[in-house]
Amino acid sequence: MEARKRAALCLVLLVYCVDLQAHALRLSLCQIEYASEKQQLTIELRLFLMDVNEALVFDPDNNELALGQPSEAPHAEGMLLDYLNRFFYIKANGKQLTLKIESKRLNGEGDNTALGLTFRYPSQEKLTSLEIKNAVFTDLFFDQSNVVYVHVDDDSRSLMLNKSTPAHKLIY
Amino acid sequence: MRYQTLFLSCLLLLVASCSEPPKKESSAKETGAAETEAQLVARALEIHDRVLTMDTHADTPLRMIEPGFDMSVRHDPNESGSKVDYPRMIEGGLDSIFFAAFVAQDIRDDEGDSRAKALAIQMIDATIESALANPDTVGLAQTPDDAIELEKQGKRAVYIAMENGYPIGSDLANVEVFYDKGVRYITLVHSTNNDLADSSTDSKGPEHEGLSQFGEEVVKEMNRLGIMIDVSHASDDVFYDTIAISEAPIIATHSNARAVTEHKRNMSDEMLKTIAEHGGVVQLTMYSAYLRAAPGNPKRDAAIAAARANMKPPSEMTNDERGAMRQTLNEINQAFPDPLATVQQAVDHIDYIVSVAGIDHVGIGCDFDGGGGIEGVFDASEVMNITIELVRRGYSEEEIGKIWSGNLLRVFREVQALAEQKATKAAV
Numbered sequence: 001m002e003a004r005k006r007a008a009l010c011l012v013l014l015v016y017c018v019d020l021q022a023h024a025l026r027l028s029l030c031q032i033e034y035a036s037e038k039q040q041l042t043i044e045l046r047l048f049l050m051d052v053n054e055a056l057v058f059d060p061d062n063n064e065l066a067l068g069q070p071s072e073a074p075h076a077e078g079m080l081l082d083y084l085n086r087f088f089y090i091k092a093n094g095k096q097l098t099l100k101i102e103s104k105r106l107n108g109e110g111d112n113t114a115l116g117l118t119f120r121y122p123s124q125e126k127l128t129s130l131e132i133k134n135a136v137f138t139d140l141f142f143d144q145s146n147v148v149y150v151h152v153d154d155d156s157r158s159l160m161l162n163k164s165t166p167a168h169k170l171i172y
Numbered sequence: 173m174r175y176q177t178l179f180l181s182c183l184l185l186l187v188a189s190c191s192e193p194p195k196k197e198s199s200a201k202e203t204g205a206a207e208t209e210a211q212l213v214a215r216a217l218e219i220h221d222r223v224l225t226m227d228t229h230a231d232t233p234l235r236m237i238e239p240g241f242d243m244s245v246r247h248d249p250n251e252s253g254s255k256v257d258y259p260r261m262i263e264g265g266l267d268s269i270f271f272a273a274f275v276a277q278d279i280r281d282d283e284g285d286s287r288a289k290a291l292a293i294q295m296i297d298a299t300i301e302s303a304l305a306n307p308d309t310v311g312l313a314q315t316p317d318d319a320i321e322l323e324k325q326g327k328r329a330v331y332i333a334m335e336n337g338y339p340i341g342s343d344l345a346n347v348e349v350f351y352d353k354g355v356r357y358i359t360l361v362h363s364t365n366n367d368l369a370d371s372s373t374d375s376k377g378p379e380h381e382g383l384s385q386f387g388e389e390v391v392k393e394m395n396r397l398g399i400m401i402d403v404s405h406a407s408d409d410v411f412y413d414t415i416a417i418s419e420a421p422i423i424a425t426h427s428n429a430r431a432v433t434e435h436k437r438n439m440s441d442e443m444l445k446t447i448a449e450h451g452g453v454v455q456l457t458m459y460s461a462y463l464r465a466a467p468g469n470p471k472r473d474a475a476i477a478a479a480r481a482n483m484k485p486p487s488e489m490t491n492d493e494r495g496a497m498r499q500t501l502n503e504i505n506q507a508f509p510d511p512l513a514t515v516q517q518a519v520d521h522i523d524y525i526v527s528v529a530g531i532d533h534v535g536i537g538c539d540f541d542g543g544g545g546i547e548g549v550f551d552a553s554e555v556m557n558i559t560i561e562l563v564r565r566g567y568s569e570e571e572i573g574k575i576w577s578g579n580l581l582r583v584f585r586e587v588q589a590l591a592e593q594k595a596t597k598a599a600v
Contacts, residue, residue: 026253029276057486058497075487109375139498143253145234147276149291156290158275160238164252168239 026051026144030134032090034127034152041092041127043119045084049106051137052115055083068104068115077101087138091131091169097121127152127172132159135166216563217265219572220556224323226268226577227555228357228455228535229404229426231335231542232256233273236298243302244309249551255540258309260553261328268319268329268577269552270357270425271299274542277338277364285341289349292339296332296353303330314354316584319577333402333425335542336362337369340390347393356584357400357425360387360410370407372436382409383417391417398591400584403427404437404457404537411443420587421451423580426537426544428454428462429524435462441528448529451586453579455537456521458544463513463521472508476501515548519561522575531571535580 028051031044050060052067056079063069065076081099090097103118134146148159152172159168207215235241235254246259261269273295275288303312310328313319319329332354340346340358350358360383361369368387370378383391391414394401401422403411414422424447430438439447439454447454460466479500484493525534538544540552548557562572 031278058480058483058501079487112375140502142251145253147234149276149287151287156287156294158237158291158294160234160241162238162252165238165240 026137026141028134028136028144028146030088030132030146030148032130032132032148032150034092034123034130036126036153039122039124041090041097041121041123043090043097043121045088045117045119045136046107047115047117047136049113049115050111051140052080054140055137056080068106072104077104084136087133087135087166089131089133091129092121092123093125093128094131129169129171131167131169132161133167134161135163138163138166212563213560216560217556219563219569220265220559223559223569223573224267224319224577224581225265225555225559226270226319226329226535226580227266227538227540227552228270228423228580229333229335229457229537229542229544230256230269230271230540230552231274232269232271232540233295233299235541236271236302237295244306249545255538255545255551257552258306258328260551262309263553264551264555266328266552266555267323268313268331270331270333270537272333272335272359272425272542273299273355274335274362275339277336277362277366280338280367282341285339285343288339289341289346292334292350293353296334296350296355299330299332300354312354314356315588316581319581331356333357333359335359335402335405336366337387337390338362338366340368342367342386344386344389344393347390347399348397351397351399355399357402357423358390358394359402359404359425360390360406360414362405369410369413371405372407373405378407378409382407382413388413388417395419395587395590396594398588400587404455408440408443411439412446415446415450418450420590421453421583422447423452423583424454426455426457426459426539426542428456428459428521429528431528432521432524433462433464438462444525444529444533448533451583453533453535453583454525454529455535455580456518456525458513458518458538458540458546458549460513460546461543463517463546467511469508469510472504472510475504475508479504511547512550513546515546515557515561518546518549518558519565522562523565531574532579532582534575536576 029046033042053062054060056065064073065079066072067076067080084099099119101117102120105116107114107116130150132148134148136146137144142163144162146161148161150157150170157170161168236243243257245257247254247257249255273292275291278284278288300312303310310330311322313322313329313331322329334350334355337358337360361371364371364374365379367384368390369383370380391401395418401414401418402425403414403422404424404427424439428438429444430440444454483497522534536558538549545551549555559572562575
């Protein structure tokens with residue numbers, strides 16, 4: 001077998017939709033990980049860059065914000081957080097986490113370029129509940145599907161959130 | 173059987189039919205040259221009712237993990253994007269379906285593998301639960317004959333599949349775990365390379381130059397157990413490696429003809445001929461990008477350009493101004509939607525595959541809830557329009573039966589027969 005690789009959170013789900021112009025299936029991926037031994041909650045959000053540009057500057061091909069690039073506009077992250085605060089939240093044990101981006105990176109190429117965002121929070125309390133709202137891009141596309149993978153220690157679950165079901169609470 | 177959407181669909185097809193003369197004479201022979209459109213549609217619906225219809229690829233388990241989503245309730249695809257539920261399968265006369273549990277490729281290490289396995293099992297369990305919760309409407313199926321038996325009982329057959337071999341991880345024993353869960357085909361790879369195989373669409377290019385050594389072992393294990401091998405999404409090299417290694421025929425559960433629509437996800441003439449020579453089947457998918465080159469949308473583009481030309485810089489907009497701009501753009505997109513591929517374009521692919529590979533090597537895998545859905549076959553309630561178009565082009569009932577399920581069931585039987593032979597041999 002070939003040497004196994006740590007494929008650095010490749011954007012795979014996002015290239016699920018191969019032809020963006022066809023707008024066949026609108027997807028984003030959110031991965032939430034809580035490891036009690038590390039006492040840390042990590043959120044990875046992966047969004048098509050075209051969709052981000054459409055949401056923020058009303059043009060999927062307008063790269064003036066240059067998110068995740070060396071030339072990123074000074075106001076770009078603020079605009080992105082403003083948008084996310086309207087459509088996305090995580091509540092751990094009932095407390096909403098303040099969105100603060102730890103890192104941004106781009107994966108893929110062309111229309112399939114994905115913007116990956118990482119949020120990380122120390123969490124000393126035992127996790128008893130997670131409430132997730134992920135309605136990103138439901139203002140753009142009626143059929144936007146936001147897949148959420150939640151890994152809490154050894155327990156893995158998946159959810160699909162969308163316009164009609166934007167939020168869900170998991171109890172542990 | 174009810175066909176609530178039939179009237180509109182038939183109207184669309186009536187208009188479209190004017191440019192497409194039948195390619196065969198059988199319909200004229202059977203019905204006479206004076207058959208009206210209404211008579212043709214009625215005849216097609218009778219055929220649709222008689223043959224066993226089977227869709228080999230739906231990503232509906234993704235819907236089933238939506239909190240509160242109920243497969244027994246009819247959903248509006250234009251409201252929610254959902255393309256399959258049990259009421260719409262009944263409306264469309266769709267007798268059987270493979271629901272594919274899909275897990276996105278992620279980190280390829282032990283932790284990533286184990287999470288992928290857990291997520292796949294969760295989706296499979298959701299599929300099983302949805303079938304068990306609707307015992308009067310559907311039944312779980314694991315063998316080719318199950319679909320036939322369930323149809324006799326007036327029920328739809330629900331088969332389980334897995335799209336992407338990632339949840340197998342690096343442990344060959346997991347193939348049997350998934351078989352025991354009811355999985356009857358596995359798509360080796362998805363949109364990027366995994367530990368089994370190279371994808372046709374990974375932007376990084378090939379990693380294994382086909383199947384990996386572990387992928388070869390997985391193929392053999394699928395042969396041993398009686399799981400169909402799905403090469404949709406796989407690179408061309410993976411296709412040929414799989415053909416060379418598999419002792420049973422293979423399938424492409426949702427792929428089209430590359431000569432008709434140039435796309436890496438579609439199959440070349442050589443691949444179509446090769447899969448036929450080895451007894452396999454290509455299941456045509458209703459995904460616009462694989463059915464035709466995307467047409468432009470100049471009216472929408474002009475309207476959007478005009479709206480953008482008059483807007484303030486987005487960073488200076490108030491929330492109200494942003495909301496108003498979004499509404500304007502949404503209204504333009506609704507007024508000038510991107511045109512979808514048509515059922516005629518889909519059947520053009522069927523015609524082509526039949527001409528290259530033969531009538532015994534083509535089927536249907538719509539890819540509903542995974543991007544599939546075209547004009548006239550937008551969701552499960554409209555699949556009868558494929559049959560109407562096939563009848564219009566002169567396909568006989570026997571041929572339509574092969575396309576809708578006969579060819580796939582033949583492969584399914586051969587795959588399971590091989591597994592039985594191997595089990596008998598091992599026992600001796």
